[in-house]
Every structure is written in structure tokens, then in C-alpha cells.
Amino acid sequence: MKIRFKSMTTQVIIGIIVGIIFGAVFPKTGADLKVLSDIFVKMIKMVISPIIFLTIVVGIAGMGDMKKVGRIGGKAILYFEIVSTISLAIGILFATIFKPGAGVNAHSATGNITQFTKQAAEGNHGVMNFILGIIPDNFFGALASGQLLPVLFLAVLFGIALSGLGEKGKPILELFEKFSDTFFRIVNIIMYYSPIAAFGAMAYTIGQFGIGSLLSLGKLFGLTVLAMVVFIVVVLGSIAKYCRFNIFKFISYIKDEIFLVLGTSSSESALPKMVEKLENYGCSKSVVGLVIPTGYSFNLDGTSIYLSMAALFIAQAFGVDLSIGQEATLLGVLMLTSKGAAGVTGSGFVTLAATLAAFPSVPVEGIALLLGVDRFMSTARALTNLIGNGVATVVVSKMENEFDEEVNIKQFNKVSA
Numbered sequence: 001m002k003i004r005f006k007s008m009t010t011q012v013i014i015g016i017i018v019g020i021i022f023g024a025v026f027p028k029t030g031a032d033l034k035v036l037s038d039i040f041v042k043m044i045k046m047v048i049s050p051i052i053f054l055t056i057v058v059g060i061a062g063m064g065d066m067k068k069v070g071r072i073g074g075k076a077i078l079y080f081e082i083v084s085t086i087s088l089a090i091g092i093l094f095a096t097i098f099k100p101g102a103g104v105n106a107h108s109a110t111g112n113i114t115q116f117t118k119q120a121a122e123g124n125h126g127v128m129n130f131i132l133g134i135i136p137d138n139f140f141g142a143l144a145s146g147q148l149l150p151v152l153f154l155a156v157l158f159g160i161a162l163s164g165l166g167e168k169g170k171p172i173l174e175l176f177e178k179f180s181d182t183f184f185r186i187v188n189i190i191m192y193y194s195p196i197a198a199f200g201a202m203a204y205t206i207g208q209f210g211i212g213s214l215l216s217l218g219k220l221f222g223l224t225v226l227a228m229v230v231f232i233v234v235v236l237g238s239i240a241k242y243c244r245f246n247i248f249k250f251i252s253y254i255k256d257e258i259f260l261v262l263g264t265s266s267s268e269s270a271l272p273k274m275v276e277k278l279e280n281y282g283c284s285k286s287v288v289g290l291v292i293p294t295g296y297s298f299n300l301d302g303t304s305i306y307l308s309m310a311a312l313f314i315a316q317a318f319g320v321d322l323s324i325g326q327e328a329t330l331l332g333v334l335m336l337t338s339k340g341a342a343g344v345t346g347s348g349f350v351t352l353a354a355t356l357a358a359f360p361s362v363p364v365e366g367i368a369l370l371l372g373v374d375r376f377m378s379t380a381r382a383l384t385n386l387i388g389n390g391v392a393t394v395v396v397s398k399m400e401n402e403f404d405e406e407v408n409i410k411q412f413n414k415v416s417a
Contacts, residue, residue, distance in 0.1 A: 008191060012259045015198035019263075022199070023206025030207025036200025037264055043190045044269050047183055049143045051272050052293045053155045054180040059286030060159025061173050068400075069160070069290070076291045076396050080299040083239075083388065087231055087301040088334050091308030092327055094227040100220040100309070101316025148293045155289075187272040198263025205265070205375050220313050221373055221380075227305050228384045236391045243398045247391070253281065254390055258383060265375065267382040267389075271296065274390060282408035283397040291396050295389035302384025303351070306377055307334055310352055311359070314366030326361060333359050 023030035060069050095101075136142030136150035143151060162169045237247040251258065254277055257270035271292065278288045311330060315322055322330070333355055356364040370377070397403040 008194065009256045009259050011195040012198045012256075012263050015195035016202050016259070016263050019199040019202030020206050023203040023208075026203075027207040027210065030203035032204075033200040033207070034204035037197045037204065040190070040193055040197030040200075041264060041266055041269055043193070044187075044272065047186055047190070048148075048268065048271055049145075049151050051180070051183050051187070051275065052148060052151050052289070053143060053158075054176050054183065055275055055285065055289035056152065056155035056293070057159040057162060058173065058176050058180055059284070059289035060156065061162040061169065061176075063163070063286045066160060066163065069156075069286070072287055072290055072396060072400055072402075073156075073294070075399055076294055076392065077298065079392055079395060080295060083235070083301060083392070084299060084304050085331075085335060086235055087304040087388075088308045088331055090227055090231050090235070091224075091305040092312060092331060094223055095309045095312035095316075096327065098219075098223050099316055100223050101313040149297050152293045184272065184276055187276075191273070194260055194263070194269075197269075198260070201264050209373075209375055220309070220370075221376055224306055224309050224377060225380050227309065228302055228380055231301060231305060232384060232387055236388065239395060240391060243395050245394060245398075250281075250390065250394070251387060253277070254386070257386060261382050261386050262379060265379040265382055267385045268296070270386055274386070278390065278393050280407070281394065282404040282406075283393055284400075284402035284404070287397045287400060287402045288393055291393040292389055295392050296385075299389055299392055300381070300385045301388035302381030304334065305384065306381045307352055307355060310367075310370060310377075311355060311362055314356070314369060315362045317369060318363055318366055320362055322361065330355075330359055330362075 019030075019033075022033075063069060133147075134149045134153050136145070136154055139154065141150075142154045162172060165172075232247070232251075240247040240250065254274065257273050257277065260270045260273070261267055275288055275292055278292070279285055308331070311334070312322070312327075336358075352367055352370075353364060356362050356367065394403065
């Protein structure tokens with residue numbers, strides 16, 4: 001098979017491999033290369049807010065039918081809640097059956113967790129705080145903050161208002177469409193840097209934490225990855241089959257974005273390209289614009305699996321025997337705290353601290369046990385989040401008859417050629 005070195009996927013894979021080798025051979029230097037990944041993530045985050053805003057506004061204003069907008073949003077939220085609950089239940093089931101924390105020395109939890117507990121205490125993990133956090137302080141503040149839900153809220157309002165203007169609003173809509181094309185062009189330019197970012201991220205991960213940190217908690221990591229694979233293949237695979245598309249072909253279609261997330265450990269890094277990819281796959285612009293950004297806060301399947309398994313891992317490590325009722329209560333707490341966790345590296349840790357703070361049966365200091373392995377976990381959950389949100393977008397598009405089968409067939413003929 002001929003290797004296409006001009007392919008972005010190939011370049012990112014090479015960056016990942018070289019980064020792993022460099023981090024293992026030169027750990028001190030590798031640990032300092034995180035800045036290469038940070039530059040890329042910051043550039044991507046720079047354009048996420050305007051892209052999401054423009055995509056949603058253009059989609060809603062172009063659709064015109066506000067009842068349809070509400071129906072799409074309602075179906076998406078219902079889908080998110082059902083699938084997220086299933087992912088939480090899978091995590092609890094795996095941790096209960098295989099007991100990854102059994103035999104772990106909880107006294108080894110010596111890491112500094114102050115930053116995570118402080119962020120959890122200050123974060124919007126209460127229901128009312130979470131609702132208030134959706135509403136931005138001002139128009140430009142929402143775009144500047146980089147938080148997706150305030151941008152989503154503002155974009156929906158703007159799109160509805162623009163749609164209500166009718167013919168008067170068409171010049172603004174056409175201008176926004178041109179702005180949208182320009183921002184996607186900026187993303188394509190930024191993507192040329194992605195192999196360097198993947199190299200820096202992997203060099204940092206291996207140099208800072210080492211393969212040993214993964215091996216020391218290998219049982220938890222292996223079971224978490226296995227649970228995520230089962231979720232993707234069985235749960236998402238069944239949903240995809242019911243909606244008449246193949247989960248493995250879909251994963252192959254978004255392989256560029258998967259390798260990008262693998263290299264950077266951030267699902268947000270692939271968000272702009274996923275918007276473009278899903279539209280090319282056959283999903284309508286309006287559905288993509290509503291489902292993807294909402295899913296990044298409400299449909300974090302990988303994060304849900306990680307949170308439930310990590311919480312039970314800590315409980316088992318400290319010898320806390322949770323009853324079925326307590327596990328059900330933990331599931332309920334996780335259903336609240338897991339919402340709104342951003343798709344960037346480290347947010348899962350903050351959410352875990354908030355969960356344990358709200359569930360005192362499990363000692364919050366136990367999260368120090370996971371400090372060494374969390375970077376690897378972050379990559380696994382980001383990949384699952386990415387695939388889960390992609391599947392959700394296709395499902396909602398098909399439910400709303402907003403999926404163009406002809407575009408889909410042409411896309412796959414193009415790929416196979």
C-alpha cells in the first residue's frame with residue numbers, strides 16, 4: 001500500500017509516533033514541548049465561537065420554520081439524555097463487575113489536587129448556576145469567553161430574530177454566509193500546523209508522565225477503554241444500524257478528526273472540521289449547527305463513562321462498599337455534574353472533583369490516585385465524545401428527514417476513488 005505523505009492523516013500519525021519516541025528518549029525536553037500543542041488548541045479555540053455562532057444563525061435563519069428549530073433541539077436533548085445515561089450506566093456496570101480499584105493502595109494518593117477542588121467549588125455545577133451560566137453577560141462577552149452554551153444561546157436568539165425580518169434580513173444572512181466560508185478557510189490554514197501540535201502533545205505526555213504512569217494504573221485504563229469500545233460498537237453501533245448507516249464506515253470517514261484528537265487529547269480541536277465533515281456527509285447545515293455545539297456540553301459519552309468508573313475506582317481503593325441504592329444515587333449526581341464539562345483536556349478531572357464533593361461517601365482526595373493516568377484517559381474520552389456527537393448529528397438529521405442520501409453516496413464514491 002502506498003503511503004500518501006501529503007495526507008493530513010499520515011502527517012498527524014507521523015507526528016504522534018515521533019512525539020512518543022522523542023518523549024521517551026528525551027523526557028525533560030519532551031515535557032517542555034506542550035507549548036506546541038497549546039498553540040494549536042488556542043488557535044482552534046480562537047475560531048470556534050464565531051464558527052458556531054455563524055453556523056447556527058445561518059442554519060436557523062435559512063430554515064425559517066421556528067417550530068422545526070424547536071423540534072430539532074428537543075429531539076437532540078432527548079437523545080443526549082438517553083445516550084448519556086446509558087454511558088454512565090455502562091461505566092458503573094464495568095467498575096462494579098471488574099472492580100479496578102480493588103487492591104490499590106489508597107495511601108499513595110499524594111498528588112496536589114487543590115486546583116481541581118478549587119475549580120470544582122467555583123464552577124457552575126449547581127443547577128441554578130448552570131442555567132445562569134448559559135445566559136451571557138453581554139453580546140460580545142459570549143463570543144470572547146469561548147464557552148459554547150452562551151454562544152449557542154445567543155446564536156439561537158439571533159437566528160430567530162434574523163428569520164423574523166424576512167426579506168429585510170436576507171442581506172445580513174448572505175453576509176454571514178460569506179463570513180462563515182472565510183472562517184472555515186482559516187481553519188483549513190490552521191490545520192497545516194496539526195502534525196506539529198500532535199508531536200508536541202505526545203512528546204509532553206510521554207516525557208512528563210512516562211509509560212510507567214499508564215502501566216501502574218493499567219487495569220483502570222484498560223477497563224475504561226474497553227467500556228468505551230463496547231459503548232461505541234454496541235450502543236452507538238446499534239443506533240447507527242437502526243438509522244441505516246454503518247458505525248465502522250462512519251468512523252473511517254472521520255478518521256482525520258480522530259487522529260487529530262488522538263494527538264491533541266482535545267475533542268474541541270476537531271470541532272470546526274467536524275461541522276464541515278458532517279455537512280459533506282449529508283447532514284443539513286441547520287441540524288449540524290444545533291446538534292454539534294449542544295452535544296459538546298450535553299452529550300459527552302466518553303466523559304460520562306470515565307466519571308462513573310473513576311468514582312467507583314476511588315471508592316474501591318478506599319474500601320468504600322457502595323450499595324445498589326448508593327450507586328443509583330451516584331448515577332443521578334453524575335447526570336447533573338457531567339453536563340457542561342467542556343471538551344478540553346483536564347475538564348473531566350474538575351467535574352470528577354465536583355461529583356465527589358456532592359457525594360461525600362467517596363473521599364475527594366482520592367482523585368490524586370488518577371493524576372498520572374488522567375492525560376491518557378483524557379485522550380480516550382475525547383475520542384468517544386467526538387464519535388458520539390458525530391453519530392448524534394447523523395441520527396437527528398435522519399429523524400428530521402434533513403439527511404441528503406445523494407450527497408452521502410457522492411461523498412463515499414469520492415473517498416473510495
